[in-house]
Amino acid sequence: MQSQLSRDAGTSIDIRNVVKRYKGQTAVDDVTLSVEAGEFLTLLGASGSGKSTLLNIVAGFITADAGRIEVGGRDLTTVPPHRRDLGMVFQHYALFPHMTVWQNVAFPLKRRRVAKAQIASRVRQALEVVELGHLAERRPAQLSGGQQQRVALARAIVFEPQALLMDEPLGALDKRLREQLQLEIKRLHHELGTTFVFVTHDQEEALAMSDRIALLRDGRVVQIGSPQDLYDRPASRYAAEFLGESNLFTGRCDGRTFVDERSGAAFTVAAGGNGVELRNGSALVVRPEHVMLAADDAPLPADHNTLDGLIRDVTYLGSGLRVEVALPDGRHLVTRTGTRSGLRPQPGLPVVAHWHAEHAVVVADDTGAAVSATVSETASTVAA
Amino acid sequence: MTAAPAVDLRPAAPRGQHPGNLASQPSRSTRKRWFDGWGLLMLPLALFLLLVFVAPLALVLARSFTDPVTGLDNYRDFVSSSLYVDVLANTFRISGVVTLLTLVLGFPYAYLMTLATPFWRGVMLIVVLVPFWTSLLVRTFAWVLMLGDTGVVNQTLLGLGVVEEPIAMIRNSTGVIIGMVQVMLPYAVLPLFATMRSIDRRLLQAGEGLGARPMTAFWRIYAPLTLPGVAASCLLVFISSIGFYVTPALLGGPKDVMIGELIVQQLSGVLRWGFASALAVALLVVTAALLLLVARIVNVGKFMAGDR
Numbered sequence A: 001m002q003s004q005l006s007r008d009a010g011t012s013i014d015i016r017n018v019v020k021r022y023k024g025q026t027a028v029d030d031v032t033l034s035v036e037a038g039e040f041l042t043l044l045g046a047s048g049s050g051k052s053t054l055l056n057i058v059a060g061f062i063t064a065d066a067g068r069i070e071v072g073g074r075d076l077t078t079v080p081p082h083r084r085d086l087g088m089v090f091q092h093y094a095l096f097p098h099m100t101v102w103q104n105v106a107f108p109l110k111r112r113r114v115a116k117a118q119i120a121s122r123v124r125q126a127l128e129v130v131e132l133g134h135l136a137e138r139r140p141a142q143l144s145g146g147q148q149q150r151v152a153l154a155r156a157i158v159f160e161p162q163a164l165l166m167d168e169p170l171g172a173l174d175k176r177l178r179e180q181l182q183l184e185i186k187r188l189h190h191e192l193g194t195t196f197v198f199v200t201h202d203q204e205e206a207l208a209m210s211d212r213i214a215l216l217r218d219g220r221v222v223q224i225g226s227p228q229d230l231y232d233r234p235a236s237r238y239a240a241e242f243l244g245e246s247n248l249f250t251g252r253c254d255g256r257t258f259v260d261e262r263s264g265a266a267f268t269v270a271a272g273g274n275g276v277e278l279r280n281g282s283a284l285v286v287r288p289e290h291v292m293l294a295a296d297d298a299p300l301p302a303d304h305n306t307l308d309g310l311i312r313d314v315t316y317l318g319s320g321l322r323v324e325v326a327l328p329d330g331r332h333l334v335t336r337t338g339t340r341s342g343l344r345p346q347p348g349l350p351v352v353a354h355w356h357a358e359h360a361v362v363v364a365d366d367t368g369a370a371v372s373a374t375v376s377e378t379a380s381t382v383a384a
Numbered sequence B: 001m002t003a004a005p006a007v008d009l010r011p012a013a014p015r016g017q018h019p020g021n022l023a024s025q026p027s028r029s030t031r032k033r034w035f036d037g038w039g040l041l042m043l044p045l046a047l048f049l050l051l052v053f054v055a056p057l058a059l060v061l062a063r064s065f066t067d068p069v070t071g072l073d074n075y076r077d078f079v080s081s082s083l084y085v086d087v088l089a090n091t092f093r094i095s096g097v098v099t100l101l102t103l104v105l106g107f108p109y110a111y112l113m114t115l116a117t118p119f120w121r122g123v124m125l126i127v128v129l130v131p132f133w134t135s136l137l138v139r140t141f142a143w144v145l146m147l148g149d150t151g152v153v154n155q156t157l158l159g160l161g162v163v164e165e166p167i168a169m170i171r172n173s174t175g176v177i178i179g180m181v182q183v184m185l186p187y188a189v190l191p192l193f194a195t196m197r198s199i200d201r202r203l204l205q206a207g208e209g210l211g212a213r214p215m216t217a218f219w220r221i222y223a224p225l226t227l228p229g230v231a232a233s234c235l236l237v238f239i240s241s242i243g244f245y246v247t248p249a250l251l252g253g254p255k256d257v258m259i260g261e262l263i264v265q266q267l268s269g270v271l272r273w274g275f276a277s278a279l280a281v282a283l284l285v286v287t288a289a290l291l292l293l294v295a296r297i298v299n300v301g302k303f304m305a306g307d308r
């Protein structure tokens, strides 16, 4: 709040048809992506999906085989990194070990020949923003991991770059610290108004921090949208499984009816799976928090889909319960309920799992063989 | 080495820690009791050093004050003759030049080694180490054949018409320096390479991302991080150079006598053992004084005890 670093509208970044091939594989496969001015965009993807490669192409550390990078409408494709004016934060911090915290943060200003007096005041401000003013004379080796990463942040924002690029900046920190720094980075984004491009493989982190998420798979963007878009309306089975927990049924979709290939059960679904006509090779996604449990004989709303099962496992989560329901065909279903829902779940209890048709999303089944779907095989004792 | 430095440049002990400050404070109290059970393992080496290093040194020291008569005569002779003082000065001059040249040659070589593929790094390492596999004497004679008036180099230059008459490259300090640089190069390259290999090259990338031109990033980030290696290689080369005997004897002229030659000459030529001892002691004292001076200037301790 006390920051006097100037707040600007940020700068847009346009990535156009960028391709990067390494021997034997394509790390970035024809990616086109626009980051809006002032936006917090997260590149999310599994290890090896090309996130770092793409970010380093934007920063200029890696030269793309094809495509263009524009920042604020200016073509930077052939501009060397030191003239791109982008702030970069690395997972490994990359602090200069022979310089004090102060000298590290002053480094980008000195390279820009900023006047001495101004350097002093801007370094002080940047260190205040990350709450490290009192450690200015320390060397990096004398700081904790979280403090080092904050110095790296201060160093990346002190010269007011056009945009801030961060490659898994919190990857080396423990959970508590990571969550604390997530908040700080969000606050920083809010205060500075600069464009942030953030890389992570942690879906929770992506959901918590981003304005928009670009989901990468094998060097391609498979879905881009707000966290809510990606969570509520996954474009594919891959996206559904990557973000959050989900119950998945594979089968065919016909109009508003989805037929589960395993049990033959028919479920009603909301109109149009993402507007795509999906027949064979589709999957039905139901998020655990949308699955409710009722006693065997309780009356249920007419527009709910139902499945009978036996409670297999109950996990207390603090804020609620995670319940696994074994289905007669050997699979199991995951639900999350509040601790005070009517039913008191106990292993062995016969229940009806049900969900509203609106809460089931039909997506293309784009994963190869049956991988780890949550509605999965279990060595169930409930077999019919 | 007990004198406390006038100005203590080491970082001050951390002042008050802030509450809730998670900084892991690197322990400064790593000075363990030096003699515990494990200390006994040092005993054989300590005895060996006592026998072959400390004892002879004490003998030399004693002899310099007692042979041929008790007193300071040997030292008076040394100081009063400009010839001997010149030899000492010449020794330091040549060693200094050799140190500088090996650094200038060794630094880029070691740097290239860090960039090379494993195969070429191996090749470069072997090339540097070759001198260790041949005798010093043989190599020095080889230089005589190479650099002499009728040597390969001069013959080639004459043949090509580059020069009218042979360039004098031996029997002067040029020859001594060429010969010594070649011998000393591995001692410069190896510590430099060891230091450079441990430097994270991604720091250079980070520097460029922050606005430093590649050259600036190199000098501001990479070069300072090589300083421990530079200091180590310079010390090693300089101290070894001071004691050289064979190379200056074979490649140098009458004006390039180094103190090692003078000592041998006094010992085996004119049998002035007391005077030779005094020369050795003088060399030791002046070298130690020089090193202390250098240590004070570049604060070697800062690197050695370094935070990384």
Ligand SMILES: Nc1ncnc2c1ncn2[C@@H]1O[C@H](COP(=O)(O)OP(=O)(O)OP(=O)(O)O)[C@@H](O)[C@H]1O
Binding pocket: A022, A023, A025, A026, A027, A045, A046, A047, A048, A049, A050, A051, A052, A053, A054, A201
């Ligand atoms: N220099 C390189 N040479 C060859 N292949 C490379 C190189 N850099 C990356 N790759 C390959 O390109 C793919 C994408 O790598 P990248 O580092 O961008 O992944 P990532 O999404 O950042 O993964 P992580 O989450 O593990 O950091 C990987 O399969 C990787 O093996």
Ligand SMILES: [Mg+2]
Binding pocket: A051, A052, A053, A167
């Ligand atoms: Mg990566």
